[in-house]
Amino acid sequence: MIIGLFVIGIGMLFLLDNLGWLDLDLRVHIVPTVLIGVGILKVLQTRTQSGVIVGGALIVVGALIMLKSLGFLHIDWRTLWPLLLIGAGVAVVIKSTMQRASPQQDGLSLDKDSSDNVINITAIMGAHKNRVLSQDFRGGEITAIMGGSDLDLRQASINGDAVLNLFAFCGGITIKVPVDWIVLLEGTPIMGGFEEKTMPPAAGSVPKRLILRGYVIMGGVEVRN
Structure with a gap:
């Protein structure tokens, strides 16, 4: 169902853009849209905390690229990519802390x-x-x-x-x-x-x-x- 709804949404964007009702450069926006969709799929599919972190990171990266391409986020790539790198490091630290603190994995002792x-x-x-x-x-x-x-x-x-x-x-x-x-x-x-x-x-x-x-x-x- 999630995949079908995502494909319908992409098709509607293409249709509205071709009809002239939206002014979107899909060559620019398709990449962040795919990242957001893949992140949502990962969050819904995963059963682990690290999977949620990976899915959430994909959603955040896609959203940042989307906001920048739409002009809502005024930040250049020289500032953005270090922030993404810091976020990746934070995710690794969180995953390591969770693995050390919890004796369980996927709900199994x-x-x-x-x-x-x-x-x-x-x-x-x-x-x-x-x-x-x-x-x-x-x-x-x-x-x-x-x-x-x-x-x-x-x-x-x-x-x-x-x-x-x-x-x-x-x-x-x-x-x-x-x-x-x-x-x-x-x-x-x-x-x-x-x-x-x-x-x-x-x-x-x-x-x-x-x-x-x-x-x-x-x-x-x-x-x-």
Whole structure:
């Protein structure tokens, strides 16, 4: 529903501009509009505090660019980009403080030996590679924005089902799973794609299901075993 309403809104802006009822330079305004829309999707999709911070940062950046292009914010880029950099640093500090203060992640209690049962990976303009060895993997969240994440689960195990929330914006996510896992794709690609390259598990094996949900926007997700 959110995606449909966002597309309707973009279409209405184009229509009103073409009819001459609005005087918008969509070549300038489309970028901040996309950033705001992507940020809203991230906030609605995430289950972690760091995800809310990432989504909120996208919304703030998009709003600042929009206000500047509309003439409501009189500030030059030499002043604006240091403020954005300071905001990114504050977000990192807040995320680090939350992780140190809370022994829980995604509402699940974690002890020292099971810290990788639930993962929370964020890759922004960079690459993140991680190998999970947990024998009680329960899922988590992966965010890749103009970057990539490579998650290796081939030595992990699931007791039943695990749900992994994915969010890729102009980035890619690669997931490697064991041969006895069943992968279910429930995500929504927007100018992107989900690709599954797994072989079916052997007959008679105990079903272990990895459920992938989320959004892929101008990016890609690949799963293989």
